[in-house]
Amino acid sequence: MSWFESFVLGLVQGLTEFLPISSSAHLRLTAAFAGWHDPGAAFTAISQIGTEAAVLIYFRKDIARILSAWFRSLTDKQMRGDHDAQMGWLVIVGSIPIGVLGITLKDQIEGPFRDLRLIATTLIVMGVVLGIADRLAARDEVGGKHRAVKERKTLKDLGIRDGLIFGFCQAMALIPGVSRSGATISGGLLMGYTRESAARYSFLLAIPAVLASGAYELKDVNEGHVSWGPTIFATVVAFFVGYAVIAWFMKFITTKSFMPFVIYRVALGILLFILISTGVLSPHAGESGG
Numbered sequence: 001m002s003w004f005e006s007f008v009l010g011l012v013q014g015l016t017e018f019l020p021i022s023s024s025a026h027l028r029l030t031a032a033f034a035g036w037h038d039p040g041a042a043f044t045a046i047s048q049i050g051t052e053a054a055v056l057i058y059f060r061k062d063i064a065r066i067l068s069a070w071f072r073s074l075t076d077k078q079m080r081g082d083h084d085a086q087m088g089w090l091v092i093v094g095s096i097p098i099g100v101l102g103i104t105l106k107d108q109i110e111g112p113f114r115d116l117r118l119i120a121t122t123l124i125v126m127g128v129v130l131g132i133a134d135r136l137a138a139r140d141e142v143g144g145k146h147r148a149v150k151e152r153k154t155l156k157d158l159g160i161r162d163g164l165i166f167g168f169c170q171a172m173a174l175i176p177g178v179s180r181s182g183a184t185i186s187g188g189l190l191m192g193y194t195r196e197s198a199a200r201y202s203f204l205l206a207i208p209a210v211l212a213s214g215a216y217e218l219k220d221v222n223e224g225h226v227s228w229g230p231t232i233f234a235t236v237v238a239f240f241v242g243y244a245v246i247a248w249f250m251k252f253i254t255t256k257s258f259m260p261f262v263i264y265r266v267a268l269g270i271l272l273f274i275l276i277s278t279g280v281l282s283p284h285a286g287e288s289g290g
Contacts, residue, residue, distance in 0.1 A: 001036075001037070001039065001043075001227065001230045001231075002230070003229075003230055003233060005031075005034075005036055005039075005230065006229075006230030006231065006233045006234040006237075007233065007234070007237055008030065008034075009027055009030060009031070009039055009043070009047065009234050010047060010050070010233065010234030010235065010236070010237030010238045010241070011237055011238075011241055012026050012027055012030050013026075013027060013044075013047045013048065013050065013051060013234065013237075013238040013241075013242070014050070014051055014054075014237060014238040014239070014240065014241025014242040014244075014245060015241055015242075015245060017048060017051040017180075017181075017238070017242055017245070018051070018181055018203070018242065018245050018246045018249050019179075019181065019245065019249065019261060020130055020179050020181050020182030020185055020186075020258060020261050020265075021123075021179055021182065021261055021264060021265055021268075022119075022122075022123065022126075022173070022176060022177050022178060022179035022180075022182065023044075023048070023051075023179075023180075024044050024173075024176040024177075025119045025122070025123060025176040025177040025179075027039055027043075027044050027047075028114055028116070028119060028176055029116070029119070029268075029272075031285075032116060032281065032285035033281075038114060038285075040110070041109050041110045041114075041217065042217040043231055043234070045210075045213040045214045045216070045217040046214045046217055046218065046231055046235060047231065047234045047235050047238050048210045048213070048214060048238070049210065049211060049214035049235055050234070050235035050236060050237070050238030050239035050242060051210075051238050051239065051242035051246075052206065052207060052210040052211055052214075053239050054239050054240075054242040054243035054246055055203050055204075055206065055207060055242075055246065056207065057243065058243060058246050058247065058250075059200075059203065059204065062200075062204070063204070063207075065084050066084045066085075066087045066088050066091070066204075067088065068084075069082050069084035069085040069087075069088065070084070070085050070087075070088025070089065072085070073085035073088070083155075083156055086158075087155065087158075087204070090158055090159075090160070090163040090201075091163075091204055091205055091207070091208065092208070093160055093163045093164060093167065094163040094164065094166050094167035094170070094201075094205045095167060095205065095208045095209055096164070096167060097164065097167040097168045097170070097171040098167065098170050098171040098173075098174065098209045099209065099212065101171045101174060102171070102174060102209075102213060105174060109174055109175075113174070113175050113176060114176060115283050115284065116272060116276060116281065116282075116283040116284070116285065117272075117273070117276060117283045118175065118176075118177065119176050119177035119269075119272065120177070120268075120269045120270075120272035120273050120276070121177070121269065122175055122176070122177030122178045122269075123177045123265045123266070123268055123269035123272070124265065124266050124269035124270065126172075126177070126178050126179060126182055126183065126186070126265065127261075127262045127263075127264075127265030127266040127269065128262070128266070129186050130182055130185070130186045130258055130261065130262050130265070131258070131259065131262035132190075133185075133186040133187075133189035133190045133258075134189060134257055134258040134259060134262065136189065136190065137152065137189045137194075137195060138257060140152055140192075152192055152193055152194045152197075153191070153192045153193045153194070153197065154193070154194060154197045155193075155197045155200065155201055157193075158193075158197075158201065162191055162193075165187055165191060166184050166187055166188060166201060166202070166205060167205065168187075169183040169184045169186065169187030169188075170183060170184045170202070170205055170206065170209065177269075180202070180206055181199065181202050181203070181206075182261070182265075184198065184201070184202035184205060184206075185198045185199055185202050185258075188201065188202065195253045195254070195258075196250070196253060196254055199249070199250065199253055200250075203246070
């Protein structure tokens with residue numbers, strides 16, 4: 001992998017990680033369209049550490065408060081009813097599905113799941129799901145002629161059941177094209193949470209999963225065509241771009257619909273199917289080299 005490739009892929013990772021359009025799919029597609037080797041699951045997982053570092057800084061006050069309350073609740077029974085202490089446990093509970101499935105499906109994640117036909121399918125299907133979830137949220141928020149505005153849930157209403165459902169939604173992102181934020185936000189909206197609450201928990205829930213996945217894949221950096229230098233460079237680029245994107249996105253979702261992302265996902269998925277069916281693009285483009 002050249003330094004230019006690593007810069008472009010780091011830029012793509014930073015731009016797409018927090019948007020509901022799938023960063024892993026865009027890394028795969030960028031390489032395929034450019035005629036580069038597939039960067040692979042290891043590069044994807046490690047570069048995500050950069051964007052997750054942006055989450056740690058952006059939500060540093062929330063994270064510090066949650067960690068402090070959680071550690072104190074281990075010895076102080078009175079703290080166990082504290083919302084922040086409970087959030088600590090809910091992040092742990094919500095991380096279980098992706099941890100178990102990530103290890104169980106490791107071979108599929110690094111192989112069959114990177115087929116461009118599957119990515120095209122997940123882009124379209126999850127785009128439709130996000131559109132439905134967004135529409136239901138908008139209906140509750142706005143109400144209608146014969147329908148009152150419905151109050152949606154916040155993170156204070158989050159319990160173990162919903163935390164696990166969020167966790168299983170996040171685990172779906174093991175398939176490129178699903179999108180970690182897209183799946184968890186869609187799940188949250190369908191369960192009746194506000195856009196801001198669903199996004200906030202989605203980003204907090206991603207921290208242990210992304211950091212653990214990136215650490216696990218460190219051993220594979222020098223395999224194939226990917227080496228340490230370009231991988232670290234891409235991770236740094238992803239951090240700076242990702243921080244800017246997350247700040248913008250958290251403001252965007254408070255007043256805007258997800259429909260632009262829905263349209264983009266569906267259009268990209270259809271375009272992929274057209275390119276593959278006409279022979280312009282191979283469903284396994286770039287795989288032989290990585």
